[in-house]
Amino acid sequence: MSVTSSALILLSEEAHEGTVPVIDPTAADGVLSLLWLIIALPALGAAVILVAGGTRTRAWAHLLGCATVLASFVISLLAFFALLGRDADDRSVSQFLYTWVDAGGFTADMSLLYDPLSAVFLLLITGVGGLIHVYSVGYMAHDERRARFFGYLNLFVAAMLLLVLADNYLGVFLGWEGVGLASYLLIGFWQHKPSAAVAAKKAFVVNRVGDIGMALGTMLAFATFGTTAFAGISAVAGEAEQATLTALGLLFLLAACGKSAQVPLQSWLLDAMEGPTPVSALIHAATMVTAGVYLVVRSNFIYDYTEVAQTAVVIVGVVTLLWGAIIGCAKDDIKKVLAGSTMSQIGYMMLAAGFGPFGYAFAIFHLLAHGFFKANMFLAVGLGPAGYVAGLAHLYAHGFFKAGLFLGAGSVMHAMNDQVDMRHYGALQKAVPVTFLTFSMGYLAIIGFPGFSGFWSKDRIIEAAFGENLVIGLAALVGAGITAFYMTRLMLMTFFGKKRWEEGVHPHESPKIMTVPLIVLAALSVFGGLLVLGDWIVDWLDPVVGVTQHHELAFSPIVYSLIITVVVAVGVAIAWLTVGKSEVPRVAPTNVSFVTRAARADLYGDALNEELLMRPGDRFVTGLIAFDDRGVDGAVDGTGAAFAGMSARFRRLQTGYVRSYALSVLGGSLLVVVALLAVNLT
Amino acid sequence: MDPTPFLALSAILFTIGCIGVLTRRNAIVVFMCVELMLNASNLALVTFSRVHGNLDGQVGAFFVMVVAAAEVVVGLAIIMTIFRTRRSASVDDASLLKY
Numbered sequence: 001m002s003v004t005s006s007a008l009i010l011l012s013e014e015a016h017e018g019t020v021p022v023i024d025p026t027a028a029d030g031v032l033s034l035l036w037l038i039i040a041l042p043a044l045g046a047a048v049i050l051v052a053g054g055t056r057t058r059a060w061a062h063l064l065g066c067a068t069v070l071a072s073f074v075i076s077l078l079a080f081f082a083l084l085g086r087d088a089d090d091r092s093v094s095q096f097l098y099t100w101v102d103a104g105g106f107t108a109d110m111s112l113l114y115d116p117l118s119a120v121f122l123l124l125i126t127g128v129g130g131l132i133h134v135y136s137v138g139y140m141a142h143d144e145r146r147a148r149f150f151g152y153l154n155l156f157v158a159a160m161l162l163l164v165l166a167d168n169y170l171g172v173f174l175g176w177e178g179v180g181l182a183s184y185l186l187i188g189f190w191q192h193k194p195s196a197a198v199a200a201k202k203a204f205v206v207n208r209v210g211d212i213g214m215a216l217g218t219m220l221a222f223a224t225f226g227t228t229a230f231a232g233i234s235a236v237a238g239e240a241e242q243a244t245l246t247a248l249g250l251l252f253l254l255a256a257c258g259k260s261a262q263v264p265l266q267s268w269l270l271d272a273m274e275g276p277t278p279v280s281a282l283i284h285a286a287t288m289v290t291a292g293v294y295l296v297v298r299s300n301f302i303y304d305y306t307e308v309a310q311t312a313v314v315i316v317g318v319v320t321l322l323w324g325a326i327i328g329c330a331k332d333d334i335k336k337v338l339a340g341s342t343m344s345q346i347g348y349m350m351l352a353a354g355f356g357p358f359g360y361a362f363a364i365f366h367l368l369a370h371g372f373f374k375a376n377m378f379l380a381v382g383l384g385p386a387g388y389v390a391g392l393a394h395l396y397a398h399g400f401f402k403a404g405l406f407l408g409a410g411s412v413m414h415a416m417n418d419q420v421d422m423r424h425y426g427a428l429q430k431a432v433p434v435t436f437l438t439f440s441m442g443y444l445a446i447i448g449f450p451g452f453s454g455f456w457s458k459d460r461i462i463e464a465a466f467g468e469n470l471v472i473g474l475a476a477l478v479g480a481g482i483t484a485f486y487m488t489r490l491m492l493m494t495f496f497g498k499k500r501w502e503e504g505v506h507p508h509e510s511p512k513i514m515t516v517p518l519i520v521l522a523a524l525s526v527f528g529g530l531l532v533l534g535d536w537i538v539d540w541l542d543p544v545v546g547v548t549q550h551h552e553l554a555f556s557p558i559v560y561s562l563i564i565t566v567v568v569a570v571g572v573a574i575a576w577l578t579v580g581k582s583e584v585p586r587v588a589p590t591n592v593s594f595v596t597r598a599a600r601a602d603l604y605g606d607a608l609n610e611e612l613l614m615r616p617g618d619r620f621v622t623g624l625i626a627f628d629d630r631g632v633d634g635a636v637d638g639t640g641a642a643f644a645g646m647s648a649r650f651r652r653l654q655t656g657y658v659r660s661y662a663l664s665v666l667g668g669s670l671l672v673v674v675a676l677l678a679v680n681l682t
Numbered sequence: 683m684d685p686t687p688f689l690a691l692s693a694i695l696f697t698i699g700c701i702g703v704l705t706r707r708n709a710i711v712v713f714m715c716v717e718l719m720l721n722a723s724n725l726a727l728v729t730f731s732r733v734h735g736n737l738d739g740q741v742g743a744f745f746v747m748v749v750a751a752a753e754v755v756v757g758l759a760i761i762m763t764i765f766r767t768r769r770s771a772s773v774d775d776a777s778l779l780k781y
Binding site: 651657658 | 705
């Protein structure tokens, strides 16, 4: 090897050194040795409830479900403080549980990795998840399958916790699939509604596409590095071939697209609103959609070496953040507006994650802030319909008394389903004051009102985007404006203006068990922004994602904050001018622009899937069936038919007449004689 | 000794028997024609035995006669049975064993 090339290698190693940290955990001790309980408790809860069955556990399943998750939260909190007490360089802890797979040259341990990144995820999942559990006690109070619901919720949380605690890709894959299963069960929880069953199936199938990326990525990682453990891979990732690293990055991006509902695998998220509202909150805030962001940030030791995959992440993020925002502008279904908004916000996170070490911290920060306010919003939305349910039940009880009472259970669900249309809301701020106030906190946070958590987190991402590339920065800025528009539209249509309620609807505030989690989350939406003050989150995540090198910015951060605030204000103003000033029609207007129509149809995402994937797939399968019927079956049947036809002709020789047989014998003999003569004569 | 007349006679007899087997319908006549063919071949065997000056051909002829005698017994029995059941000795009538 020549001197120059080795010098080059040294140079490139130096360039990466310091930016890509190697994961080198120490063994867990003290309170940190309780890590496994964080996963085990919800898993145990799920096992007990689901194995014992709904009828036997009905009385106490919800208590068990809440207790396990809250206990996990307490342990997470203790572990967090234990980690806080350590040196910044010593905050990576692993706990070996047992050898999971030991086959030939392949060994996978079931061991946990607890570092600053896992720590914030644990707090988010168990904290927000716990609040959602508590809220569900009230929300699902009248559902006779509530016990099973809590079993699924616990399973969801346990799978997500395994996903963020596993110290290797195979363990992440296990949690990944567990999350997919639990989301399927929960989205389709009201499986008697065909739409819910279809939505669950859609979520499952679309997620499978992403899971292919996860599975192939894990296999490729093992084939390349000989291990799937983060610690092992991060130590040698820089030495792998560029093409392999890019392939790994793209495969994990595909996986992240599936779980995080990023374009092109975004279509399941809007339909997933068919699940009970706490499920939507859980999917959007604590589990599921955050998994993709976690995967990208966790795999920083791969993405940092591959420019192509990072660019792909940025592109996916930008496209999705605009895509989701545009959809959010046109929907009348309050839950779907929020779903579009989730897509958009996760797009921001992916965008930040694509910026490398600089962006990882902001991605995670936005994720936390988003978790707080999105959970808050979904839960608040849940209160509206819940009020309607009570109202309708009231109506049924008085109007149809006996007959109606028995018909009620099914119809109420149906009525509630209809009541997600914002055009039938309006003027709710007096009817549900606590919900209104807490929802407002979430609203201000998501549009990035100065001082609220969304302001701090989104600000930094847009700043970073401008530092990266002007076009990306502008796209992120426009996304912020659109976010302000659709969220203001949602607020105006829901809480202000005139009453546009259905007849007989008497909304009233929900019980304490549902409003208290809201208040907690609203407080977090407000104060979550303090996390970023003094760059706390950046310093905290530094050992995991590497030293953050700041981009050169054209202006000072304050100028960017001002620009963003102005754009947000413009978005709010446009919403006020178009929605707030005039009366909202009860039926969605049909003479709308092409853009609105496209956004109402989810920007034709489903149509695109149908045209590009489903139809060609259909045709391919039809072709295969035809080939099987005519080609394969034809060859087999044809051979048989040919022999049958031949034998039908040959058996005509068997006439039954002795003389014809005699003639054959004579003919044969003559032939033999002639042949012998011919042989002898020559 | 010139074997030609004997062989010619043998060939003529064989051909007559052959044509009889192929053309006649009466089972008895067919049977007699088969015997004619056997004896024609016997004549050829004895002639060649004489030409070569050894006994192989004559031994062969005796074997043919023995087999023919046995065949006559079995064949006539079959013809008798067919005649009893079908009231006919025509070989064309006994044509059930076909496709």
